[in-house]
Amino acid sequence: MTATLSKVDRGRAQEARPRPPRRYRLSNLDTKVSPYLFVAPFFVLFGAIGLFPLLYTAYVSLFDWEVGADEPLFIGLENYRTLFEDDQFWNALFNTFSIFLLSSAPQIVVAVLIAALLNANLRARTGWRMGVLLPYVASLVALTIIFGNLFGPQYGLVNDVLGIIGIDPIDWQASTFGSHVAIASMVNWRWTGYNALIILAAMQAIPRDVYEAALVDGASALRQFFSITLPMLKPTLIFVIITTTIGGLQIFTEPKLFEPSGGSGGGTEHQYQTVVLYLYQSAFQGLDLGYASAIAWVLFMIVIAVAALNFFITRRAVR
């Protein structure tokens, strides 16, 4: 830089160089700074509502921080140690994965099938396509309350119907598997159509001539589906699977409202308490912010791990 250059006597006294005119300086500033200003809104917003809370949560998780406590006590990784020894957390994790699998797996398979049906030549095509989106438009809370009624253990419609076909009533609140099925059905009801539409959009982007070539080669419709449609859907499927994973692992509203008494325990013995519900209970019933933050961070790590795993599996499986 300039420091390495020796001073050259240009026959003038070492006076301050006249500053460039104001307008020039402004335009110089403009070219240098304004690009950053243009991209700033995203980074400022992301920093304020994305990054800062994320890091601050990590900070809070190192304290025994009760809402309203006078002095939060620094306890290092103690919250995490307690968490890994906490049966209720492992139970919540099991429930989350169980509900996630019961909802995501059938959901994506059915969504692909529905998309394939909608992609065919149908009468009133747009009507059908809009139709599958209807459950998504309905309010989540209203939907959950209605499903809660349908799956009522004593006076619910589902048990009445099961009774007609000779199956004993299931206590959808008491049984672990039963409650998971009930909650997964709410998720599937709401999201299958939405995912079907995304997949349908991707299907329509597949070039027609590939199918024509396959037809000329004598490939059956089934063969076309497995050898052309599915592989060409790969990027979209990865997207759908990852968003489903993130959503599925964060499931909260459905189990929260499924509890008839309005509590956050997720059933009398936490039969359907998910990780986020446990987080909520710790933070806003137990008022233990430090512990809740630790749960939030562990969940964050799990979501990343599962999303990455899904990404690699999907990339390999769908070739």
Place this chain on the structure above:
Amino acid sequence: MRHRWISVLICAAVSAAATTACGTGGASQTADGNTELTIATFNEFGYEELFKEYEAAHPDVKITQRKTGQGQPHHQNLFTKLGAGSGLADIEGVEEGYLSQVMSKASQFNDLKEIGPKIEDGRWLDWKTQAMTTKDGKLIGYGTDIGPLAMCYRKDLFAQAGLPSDPEGVKALFATWDSYFAAGDQFVAKVPGVAWFDSAAQVYNAMHNQLETGYYDKSDKLVVDTNSDIKSNWTAVTGAVAKGQSARLGAFSNEWNTGFKLGKFATKTCPSWMLGVVETQAGPENKDKWAVTDAFPNGGGNWGGSYLSVPKQSKNAKKAAELAAWLTAPEQQIKAFKAKGTFPSQTKALEAPELLEQTNAYFGGVKAGELFATQAKKIKAAQYKGPADGQIQETVFSPALQSVEQGKNADEAWTTAVEGAKKAAK
């Protein structure tokens, strides 16, 4: 589910922890030098007309009410902003169910004996004041209303079971918990398909609150596994469940509402405000089937009711305490009772003719005001509530009793409950 609950929750947690919370901060002086007082309430306190009256008498005071529909979000907000150190109203309503959590943070509320105006002795029922007095004698809330317990029952079903069904005759059945459960045995044997009470937790909570010592002793030590009264209540209630006395309907659930409609249980522990709930849920088709009597097993009890407190955050604590003291005077509380039916906790208000003459048409024209006033006087003392008391009751013992109703072994459920209580108390 895809709404990024995590980040929403984290934001909430962060704003709770950071000192600059989302609230508007304590109110202070308005431009013309008047004092602005804010008061945060939930449900219906029935104060709207009273505020106008107070403002007319005190031209230098302007009252702003922050009203929340439900108790739960109101108290969540209260605890969050206590933690944040700012943002609370000058006067905050506190419900009895959140008493233990508030008492454990008593240092953040003003001692009303110290900053408030001089108040005549014996304005409130003793137990009402006692519950809001700290161990070192500070009063952190003025009592507003209460929920004295009586027993509601179905006349028609009692008659069907061959039990007495007039309000005087049934009193013997509701003399003690033993006689109550014995009558239950008789009832379920005679009337198939109908239970004796709605859910175990409802009965157990009423029994528990009558105990002299609850989950904690007075030195804040958890005594859940050494206090034998708790275990014997547990055994009595779960025994009744085993004999089919419970309709297994969690309070305030949709199925509970259906249970009222279909008449699936014959008795209900009934605080004063429950009459309205029964009327709404059972509906006109069950009119005159329900009755209420001024008897409750083992004396009396209380469920619900509130206080007005002044947090230390308030910048106008003295004036706020004056307003709170005025609002909770018997004359005002009777007006609130007439406006919204909040049952007063003031001894003088319990003798007011307006209250004693109040009747309830749904319950066969019973003199409900007088009946509950009698019940309120039967309560002897307030049980001492430790720091996690409310949480133990709501998130540990009630679900554990429900699990017994779902078929879990009562002894195993007891072990779970004791462990849960220890965890909650940590």
